[in-house]
Amino acid sequence: MLLEVRNLVKEFGGVVANADISLEIERGMTVGLIGPNGAGKTTLFNCIAGYYKPTGGKVFFGGKEITGWPAHQVAKIGIARTFQGMKIMPNLTVEENVMVGAFCRTRDRQIAKKKAQEILEGLNLVQEINIYPTELPIATQKRIELGRALATNPQLLMLDEIAAGLNPIETKEIIQVLKRMKEERDLTLFLTEHVMEFVMTISEVVTVMAAGRKIAEGPPKEVAKQERVIEAYLGKRYAKGQ
Numbered sequence: 001m002l003l004e005v006r007n008l009v010k011e012f013g014g015v016v017a018n019a020d021i022s023l024e025i026e027r028g029m030t031v032g033l034i035g036p037n038g039a040g041k042t043t044l045f046n047c048i049a050g051y052y053k054p055t056g057g058k059v060f061f062g063g064k065e066i067t068g069w070p071a072h073q074v075a076k077i078g079i080a081r082t083f084q085g086m087k088i089m090p091n092l093t094v095e096e097n098v099m100v101g102a103f104c105r106t107r108d109r110q111i112a113k114k115k116a117q118e119i120l121e122g123l124n125l126v127q128e129i130n131i132y133p134t135e136l137p138i139a140t141q142k143r144i145e146l147g148r149a150l151a152t153n154p155q156l157l158m159l160d161e162i163a164a165g166l167n168p169i170e171t172k173e174i175i176q177v178l179k180r181m182k183e184e185r186d187l188t189l190f191l192t193e194h195v196m197e198f199v200m201t202i203s204e205v206v207t208v209m210a211a212g213r214k215i216a217e218g219p220p221k222e223v224a225k226q227e228r229v230i231e232a233y234l235g236k237r238y239a240k241g242q
């Protein structure tokens with residue numbers, strides 16, 4: 001098992017954002033995490049990736065306990081993530097933004113630069129290398145964010161709403177990029193998404209959260225039929241189309 005989350009709890013004051021979440025992700029899988037706004041998806045990502053310390057429960061990566069490890073250490077062991085709100089640095093060029101990820105593995109600027117160039121080539125961003133990201137379209141910024149995560153050489157890549165704000169064509173493109181990167185780099189993917197056409201087509205397993213709890217898990221087609229998933233999130237219209 002690559003990732004194992006056991007009875008994870010995260011509370012903010014009185015708010016229980018994650019209540020007793022357990023899940024396992026096998027190496028090489030693509031797992032989707034869905035659920036309504038405020039369900040606790042980003043909080044779970046933050047607890048796994050070391051941005052929040054869980055209130056309770058445990059996280060294992062490759063069999064090793066990593067509960068409460070700081071983000072930089074979690075990155076070093078092989079977990080990368082992109083951010084829902086994007087964390088691109090506006091005063092760094094595209095190349096420098098991706099180098100930030102590469103510095104997870106090296107202190108050598110030349111090595112980091114080479115790594116960034118290799119990643120940017122794979123993402124079709126060679127033309128943009130010296131541009132400041134805020135001048136670029138949102139879909140390109142998302143790819144830069146992805147590039148920064150990939151530059152850390154992850155085994156597990158967690159994507160928090162990478163398709164949010166993209167049009168259907170851009171969404172299809174990012175799906176293709178992710179599939180290619182997964183193959184080329186032997187990645188395991190864990191992604192949250194509200195764009196159902198995306199998450200339900202790319203994921204082999206879907207986990208559903210609502211109000212801090214895990215309410216369902218399984219292959220997308222089976223999960224989409226479950227009454228409590230329809231009620232909590234998908235609505236009748238999506239279920240009928242399946």
Ligand SMILES: Nc1ncnc2c1ncn2[C@@H]1O[C@H](COP(=O)(O)OP(=O)(O)OP(=O)(O)O)[C@@H](O)[C@H]1O
Nearest residue numbers: 012015017035036037038039040041042043044084
């Ligand atoms: N840093 C924080 N401080 C206090 N409360 C927080 C914090 N982060 C998240 N929460 C609360 O935890 C709950 C879950 O939020 P979270 O962002 O994890 O949901 P989400 O499933 O990612 O939602 P969305 O689909 O809108 O991104 C919400 O009630 C939110 O207000």
Ligand SMILES: [Mg+2]
Nearest residue numbers: 041042043084
């Ligand atoms: Mg979120």
